Amino acid sequence: MNSTPVITGLGVVAPNGIGADEFWRALRDGRPALGPLTRFEPNPYPVKVAGQVVGFDSSDWIDPRVVVQTDRFTHFGLAAAELALRDADLDPAVVPPLEFGVVTASFSAGVEFGQQEIQQLWRHGPEHVGPYQSIAWFYAATTGQISIGNGLRGPCGVLVADEAGGLDVLASARDDVRRGAAMLAGGTEAPLSPYAVCAQLGFELLSPAADPTAAYLPFTSRAGGFIPGEGGAMLVVESARAARRRGARARAAIAGHGATFTGPRCFDQSAEGLERAARLALSDAGVEPSDVDVVFLDALGDPEADRAEERALRWLLGDRANRIPVTAPKTGYGRCYAGAAALDVATAALAIEHGIVPPTPNIRDCPFDLDLVAQARPADINTVLVLARGLHGGNSALVLRSPASTQGDD
Amino acid sequence: MHTPETNLPLSSITLASLISRCTGVAVTGDQIDDAGQSFAELGVDSLGLLGVMAQLQRDYGLPETVDVNTDHSPRDLLLLLDGRA
Numbered sequence: 001m002n003s004t005p006v007i008t009g010l011g012v013v014a015p016n017g018i019g020a021d022e023f024w025r026a027l028r029d030g031r032p033a034l035g036p037l038t039r040f041e042p043n044p045y046p047v048k049v050a051g052q053v054v055g056f057d058s059s060d061w062i063d064p065r066v067v068v069q070t071d072r073f074t075h076f077g078l079a080a081a082e083l084a085l086r087d088a089d090l091d092p093a094v095v096p097p098l099e100f101g102v103v104t105a106s107f108s109a110g111v112e113f114g115q116q117e118i119q120q121l122w123r124h125g126p127e128h129v130g131p132y133q134s135i136a137w138f139y140a141a142t143t144g145q146i147s148i149g150n151g152l153r154g155p156c157g158v159l160v161a162d163e164a165g166g167l168d169v170l171a172s173a174r175d176d177v178r179r180g181a182a183m184l185a186g187g188t189e190a191p192l193s194p195y196a197v198c199a200q201l202g203f204e205l206l207s208p209a210a211d212p213t214a215a216y217l218p219f220t221s222r223a224g225g226f227i228p229g230e231g232g233a234m235l236v237v238e239s240a241r242a243a244r245r246r247g248a249r250a251r252a253a254i255a256g257h258g259a260t261f262t263g264p265r266c267f268d269q270s271a272e273g274l275e276r277a278a279r280l281a282l283s284d285a286g287v288e289p290s291d292v293d294v295v296f297l298d299a300l301g302d303p304e305a306d307r308a309e310e311r312a313l314r315w316l317l318g319d320r321a322n323r324i325p326v327t328a329p330k331t332g333y334g335r336c337y338a339g340a341a342a343l344d345v346a347t348a349a350l351a352i353e354h355g356i357v358p359p360t361p362n363i364r365d366c367p368f369d370l371d372l373v374a375q376a377r378p379a380d381i382n383t384v385l386v387l388a389r390g391l392h393g394g395n396s397a398l399v400l401r402s403p404a405s406t407q408g409d410d
Numbered sequence: 411m412h413t414p415e416t417n418l419p420l421s422s423i424t425l426a427s428l429i430s431r432c433t434g435v436a437v438t439g440d441q442i443d444d445a446g447q448s449f450a451e452l453g454v455d456s457l458g459l460l461g462v463m464a465q466l467q468r469d470y471g472l473p474e475t476v477d478v479n480t481d482h483s484p485r486d487l488l489l490l491l492d493g494r495a
Binding site: 063064066067068 | 458
């Protein structure tokens with residue numbers, strides 16, 4: 001019988017906190033971390049607000065030799081991986097190297113580094129482009145650097161599916177730990193350079209609002225797009241058996257996953273795909289829709305997309321749809337693309353552990369018939385459903401369960 | 411705009427800071443003068459050395475035909491630049 005995969009370490013680098021404890025306090029208190037986009041000056045773009053990671057110094061976390069070769073998204077990933085390993089109290093050196101791997105999700109990759117080098121090319125010529133451009137921009141750069149830096153020679157991969165990919169990596173890691181000892185899984189993003197922001201404008205889903213408290217209001221009558229954020233999370237995934245053997249605390253069990261595809265730029269049609277992904281995930285977990293205690297929403301902030309997500313929940317949960325608490329803590333720190341879902345998984349694990357549903361900051365007037373949580377709410381949480389959609393049409397759902405509810409499964 | 415500084419002699423300290431900037435490896439001028447440590451021993455990989463060489467070619471007139479690999483030391487490179495090798 002397969003051993004249940006469990007999360008034993010959380011590594012968070014987010015606009016509202018670095019480290020799981022700081023992150024959780026901000027989530028629990030509904031403390032928003034959106035502010036004016038200041039990563040570049042002046043900002044002439046129709047995006048005024050962002051979720052920026054503050055107080056992050058790459059030299060605190062990363063060998064300076066690696067810092068010069070890598071983009072900010074990899075700096076976040078390396079720091080998050082380090083935090084996750086510390087949180088799991090797992091020294092990679094004690095794990096057989098072929099049994100420890102890493103899988104990350106990325107959507108923007110090394111855009112800021114790429115922009116610097118393109119500027120060099122344009123201003124001064126090709127001989128001014130540095131050799132590290134060849135590796136820094138790459139989607140798999142973070143996976144590669146985490147693997148090299150920690151001596152992980154197990155399964156390595158990268159998934160590019162926007163926010164959906166941030167859930168899919170957990171499913172990938174889950175499958176890998178069934179054959180090995182441990183995986184680092186998650187995603188981080190740094191999409192706030194001018195070039196990266198320009199690339200996002202084409203989605204026509206970014207909120208142009210200037211007021212940080214009113215810029216990202218999914219599931220309200222004022223929904224007008226989302227606010228981009230940077231950062232993300234890396235998580236240590238082990239089999240329950242491996243975790244128990246070394247006396248590690250399981251923070252949550254990865255119980256089920258489902259993924260579907262409904263095509264790019266048709267979020268209005270994503271209800272069926274989201275519902276099916278959720279059903280697949282629940283069936284994979286061996287639980288019923290009625291077992292779901294909390295739903296973490298994708299919460300794109302586009303009126304049609306929000307309606308589709310509400311429809312998916314109604315189809316899935318039936319007349320319980322307005323009684324199961326739903327939340328989207330990302331309204332407080334921005335939608336961090338692939339990093340967003342990894343942060344939601346970390347949040348779900350923390351919610352299970354603390355018995356608290358964190359609120360959806362800034363949201364007051366939800367006209368949908370949903371129990372959208374506005375203030376932190378104590379709850380006995382055994383089963384969490386996390387939903388995510390990718391901007392190119394992927395839908396993904398992950399079911400996390402409290403470690404207690406899956407004990408004895410292996 | 412960037413202007414090549416072809417006629418400037420390159421001091422050990424300047425080369426050390428250029429290597430540090432390009433590769434992230436902390437190198438001091440004294441290390442360049444005193445030690446015969448190779449780039450590899452200092453922790454500079456081939457991509458890093460490529461970046462150092464490109465900058466020296468651009469700004470200090472190092473001919474593109476000069477072949478330096480990670481078995482050489484920064485001191486070897488300095489001697490080449492001074493035309494003393």
